[in-house]
């Protein structure tokens with residue numbers, strides 16, 4: 001909590017305990033046939049451009065995806081901590097599963113859209129067993145002084161950062177790269193399901 005207040009980001013290893021990791025990973029693998037190519041922008045602006053990003057996603061829904069209830073409860077707790085100790089007013093979230101196939105990447109960007117600014121905290125949890133340095137796919141985080149550093153997408157590692165303030169990119173992955181990615185919202189998105 002202190003890190004995200006002072007540095008705008010935090011990396012937490014073993015964010016998921018083994019049992020929850022296994023639950024989420026097997027849920028992820030079961031949904032892989034249903035993933036769709038991700039676009040950029042919100043609502044009607046949404047367009048697919050695999051020069052900018054090359055991932056496939058599956059949007060989650062707490063009511064439907066009850067197999068993830070342990071994870072949803074963990075999120076409730078996380079949101080409670082943010083609101084209490086970082087004085088944020090988070091009142092909702094949106095999460096998807098993401099798959100970057102080999103060769104996939106995401107250019108430098110902020111997690112905000114021109115016509116929507118309710119994403120406060122971005123939260124990425126990696127689901128890659130045995131990830132090696134030569135597999136690429138690092139998350140590059142750009143700091144205020146324009147230097148950057150790389151975060152490897154290791155199993156059960158969680159990265160959180162301020163959505164509107166921290167530019168970031170996903171470097172080309174050299175094998176399938178899995179994550180559970182989401183955003184803690186200032187207000188729940190008002191207009192149905194977003195496709196991003």
Ligand SMILES: O=C(O)CCC(=O)C(=O)O
Pocket residue numbers: 098106111124138139168169170179181
């Ligand atoms: O998977 C990651 O490391 C980051 C993904 C990302 O930046 C996004 O989906 O907006």
Ligand SMILES: [Fe+2]
Pocket residue numbers: 109110111122168
């Ligand atoms: Fe992003």
